[in-house]
Amino acid sequence: MSHNTKKFYLTTPIYYVNARPHIGHAYTTIAADVIARRHRLLGDDTFFLTGTDEHGQKVERSAAAAGLSPQQFTDQVSASFRALWDRMGITYDDYIRTTDPHHKxxxxxxFQLLRDRDAIYLSTYTGQYSVGEEMFVEGPPGTIGPDGRPTETVTEENYFFRLSAYQRQLIDLIESNQLEIQPEVRRNEVLSFLRGDLNAVTGRVYDEAQFADAQHPPSGTIVPSNLPANPLEIAYERGWVLKSASEKYYVPGALKDFSLSRTSVSWGVPVPGDEKHTIYVWFDALINYISAIGYGSDDPEQQKKFEHYWPADLHLVGKEIIRFHCVYWPAVLLAAGLPLPKAITAHGWLLFEESKMSKSRGNIVRTETILDAFGTLYTPPPVLAQNDVILSEAQSAKSKDPEGLNTTTTSRTFSPQISAAPTAPAKAEQDLFAADVLRYFLLREIPFGQDGSFSFDALVQRYNSDLANGYGNLVSRTLNLIVQYFSSASVMGSPRGIATYLRLSEDNAEIVAPFDPEVKSQAEQTVRIFDSLVEGNDFSRALETVWALVAATDLFVTKSAPWKTLREIANAEASGTIDLLSHEHGEQLKTLDxxxxxxxxxxxxxxxxxxxxxxHSTAKVWAQLGLGDIEEAASKGELKNLQWGGLKPGTKLGPLSPIxxxxxxxxxxxxxxxxxxxxxTPSKLVDEKTTHTTPPPEDPTHPGAAPRTSTLAEANPGATVAGSASPTTERPDTPHHTEAPASGIFAAEAKPDTPQIVIDDFVKIDLRVAKILVAERIPKADKLLRLEVDLGYEKRQILSGIAEWYTPEELIGRRIVIIANLAPRKMRGxxxxxxxxxxSNGENGKPILATFADSEDIELGSRLK
Known part of the structure; x- marks a missing residue:
């Protein structure tokens, strides 16, 4: 390894082996592969890790139900993940399994190091455990867990990690961006969790203030108008809250210690020296990020590898597992004295036709379906006789079809005549083509970090509009024009020969036509913008800028109408009136060049x-341009620092075929x-070998059963980690949300005889002006929206049942009124x-939000009196 080469270590979450992969898993892995490929072409020493999470009680029980040992069960499912990544051309450098001996x-x-450093202690825990989701949940015995089944009451002796000791340190690291978390909404979510319930502290300030009649308060009484705009300052003076290095408030002690072991589970890694305990699956899973690059090995080469690649430059995760990656994992590393990852980026959920993919809903989509279907469209490149270009009979139709260039919509094209029928496309080539289609759709359609929708209709529509009619058509019409140009009799005697093009001089100043430099200017701007957007993982906008260049180039060709010039030359040549050596026709040909x-x-x-x-698709275009192997070009650094004029005049085109x-x-x-x-139903589009006519097994534990979501887990009262659904056994202080009284639009409409309140009751209600920063739907909750609001002095999360009447887009930016000191409660976890x-008008009327006409004149956090 060269010490002069910049290293880049990238990871995906490791996927839980409860079922086979689907496009939710593919989404994460595709994004990681794009990032890895880009860093390799930049010349970085890139290491890309993915794999599977294979321990835990759920796997143990699923294997038993399937009549397999846990190892046999995980071997089968893990192999299906790896086979799919290989089929899609994913360029991972290592595939880690938590059942690998070096990982254990x-x-x-x-674990032993943490115990030696007194970061772990032995204690007991009693709680309600959801076996289906492998998590403890809040509530009394018999609580229905997120898997829809009653929980089990579990009392265990556990090893606990002293997470509470790292609250201030973690807050400071994240606030200073030493631990970078993207997108911003996830960073705020993590900080909110770390800072604790500042809302409750604010309420405590007001609860302790005794108010009488607002007109004549007793002597010494502090009335609301005399309170500072930020009641947390009073709490700070009383020691109820502390301040971080950046002067932000937090509640000390809000971070609870969590369990690192189980005694009721045997399928996992035993605790060293106390083997009746099994190390908790989520902790086991997170360690894959260091075990895969040599941590804990006695091999000097593996030790060097760990020193070289760690810390990770980027952990790529789903948004539902950020607590484990952004709180628990950094705390463990701090306790062990190891460097923290440089950045953690969380993507959103993938929704299928506006509903979150879920096995229980039956709306999951397997990646294999898309590979098999779109693979049928792949057209292999033709084989040319003696590497020559021979005009096809279709060119005789050019008088009827002046352009005749759109190979995606017409059979009358100016494409080379192949000397023999093309061989049937290899299945691997079909798969890679279809994988490109899926890669483009997911990254173009879904702003990375946000939730996004998937549907077969949208996939086909995006493919036809952007790839077939856009990029593919531009390539086909341009290269076929070049073939037509240099296959005419007028240039047969050219020393450049047939199938060469661009008869320009070597002077690059002549490359861009002086009458239209706009394409060159836009191309240079696109390169600059694209690089910066991809660096920030903003794939959707990056691809949008590229397609703006596609459109501009296509418009340039249409406006220039080179086929008209070609037709004029052909007609003049046929009549014998053309003189190619004359200045007039020389300029005409030069313009065409x-x-x-x-x-x-x-x-x-x-x-x-x-x-x-x-x-795969760009490799095909690169070869048709006559530029050879794009993989080789990438390895040589020819795809970075792109400059206009890199295409050399006189380059020979490769064999052409539709892209x-x-x-x-x-x-x-x-x-x-x-x-x-x-x-x-038999289809003419695919053969019997590629159709799926056998329904998946009904037994959900069977390795061949349709997969449930894992990296994109369902919302639940806990969090998941590393693609599994294994959260902490924190000792919660907040009551279960089922114990909280209904409020807002969830409560029954007030009756006319509602008991009256006195002023003492009213002044306890803290009404504040807030601005909606983020609004998004909550999967599997048709009525709920998750809002992030800015109160001026802090940002917080509010769930509101207004999704039936308001879209997220129309709420962002509104200034609303909220009850700021309402006790927090949980809904949907x-x-x-x-x-x-x-x-609202009537029982089921639309709720009309309390907003302000002159909203900009009202400061955020202002109190209503």
Whole structure:
């Protein structure tokens, strides 16, 4: 390893082996592969890790139900993940399994180190345990867990980690961005958890103030108007809250110690020296990030590897497991004296037709369905006789079809005539083509970090509009024009020969036609913007900028109409009136050269930018441009620092074939049928070997059963980790949300005889002005929206049942009124810190939010009196 090379260590969560993979898993892994490919082409020493999480009680019971040993069960499911990543061309450098011997050894060594450092202690815990989700949940015995089944009461002797000792340190690291968490909404969520319930402290300040009549308060009474704008300052003076290094408030002691072991589970890593305890699956899983690169090994080479690659440059995770990665994992590393990861980025949930993918809903989508369906569209490149270009018979139709260039929509194209029928495409080539389609759709359609929708209709529509009619059509029309140009009789005697192009001089000043430099300027701007957006993992906007260049180039070709010039030359040549050596026709040909160069050079830059996203398809375009192997070009650094003029005049084109043939609308129904094979219908689009006509096993524990979500887990009262659903056994102080009284629009409408209150009661209600910063739907909760609001002095999360009447987009930016000192409660596993004020007409009328007409004149946090 060169010490002059910048290293980049990237990880995905390791996926829980409760079932086979689906596109939720693929989404995470695709994003990681794009990031890894980009860093490799930049010349970074890149190490990309993925794998599977294979321990825990759920796996143990599922294996028994399937009649397999836990190891046999995990071997089968883990192999299905690895086979899919290989089928999709994922370029991982290592595939870790938590059942690997070197991983088990690393887990035990880290556990022992923490025990030696007094970061672990032995205690007991009693709580309600959801076996299906492998998590403790709040509530009394018999509570229905997030898996829909009654929980089990579990009392165990556990080893606990002293998480409470790291509250201030973690807050300071995250607030200073030494531990970078993206996107901002997740960073705020983590900080809110670490800072504790500041809302309750604010309420405590007001509760201790005794108010009488507002007009004549007793002597010495502090009335609301005399309280400071920020009641937390009073709490700070009384020692109820402390301040971080950046002067932000937090509640000391809000972070609770958590369990690191179980005694009722045997399928896992034994605690060293106390083997009746099994190390908790989530802690076991997190250690994969260091065990895979040599932590705990006695091998000097592995030790060097760990020193070289750790800390991780980026942990890529789903948003539901950020607490484990952004709180528990950093705390463990601090306790062990190990460096923290540099950055943690969380993506959102993938929704299928507006509902979160879930096995119980039956709306999961297997990646194999998309690979099999779109693979049928793949067109292999032709084989040319003696590497020559021979005009096809279709070119005789050019008088009827002046352009004749759209290979995606017409059979009359100016494409080379192949000397022999192309060989049938290899299944691997079909898979890689289809994987590119899925890669592009997921990264273009879904802003990374937000929830996004998936549907077969949207997939086909995006494919046809962006790939078939956009990028693919631009490539086909440009390269076919070049073939037509240099296959005419007028240039047969050219020393450049057939199948060469761009008869420009070597002077790069002539490359861009002086009459239209806009494409060159936009290409240079696109390179700058694209690099910065991809660096921030903003894939959707990055691809949007590339497609703006595709559109600009396509418009340039349309406006320039080079086919008209070609037709004029052909007609003049046929009549014998053309003189190619004359100045007039020489300038005409030179202009044509420039038009074709501008288009071809723009395609080269577009293709280089798209390589990490669509490696297989861009390789095909790169070869058609005559530039050889794009993988080799990437390894040589030819795809970075892109400059206009890199396409050399005189380059010979490679064999041409359609890149993205149009997808017929029947493909939508085909994929739907493949996912719901109740009544299999033969299709002409796929053969018998690629259709799925056998329903998945009904037994959910069978390795062949349809998968449930894991990296994109369902919302629940706990969190999940490393693709599993294994949270902490924190000792909660907050009552279960079922014990909280209904409020807001969930409560019954007030009757006319509602008991009156006195002023003493009213002044206890803290009404504040807040601005909505974030609004998003909560999966599996049709009525709830999750809001993040800014009170000026702090930001907080509020859940509101207004999703039936308001979209998230129309709420962002509004200034509303909230009850700021309402005791927090939990819904759907999320804590709500306050309540929105709204009025409605009738029992089921739309709630009208209390807002302000002149909102900008009202400071955030202002109190209503």
């Amino acid at each position: 050894s690393a887990v035990q060594k880290l 420039r038009i074709l160069y501008v288009s071809a050079e723009s395609i080269r830059i577009i293709t280089a930018l798209l390589y990490p996203v669509m490696p 993205f043939p149009r997808a017929p609308k029947e493909l939508i129904q085909l994929m739907t049928d493949m996912e719901n094979p109740i009544t299999p 999320l804590e709500s810190h306050g309540m929105l004020l709204a009025a």
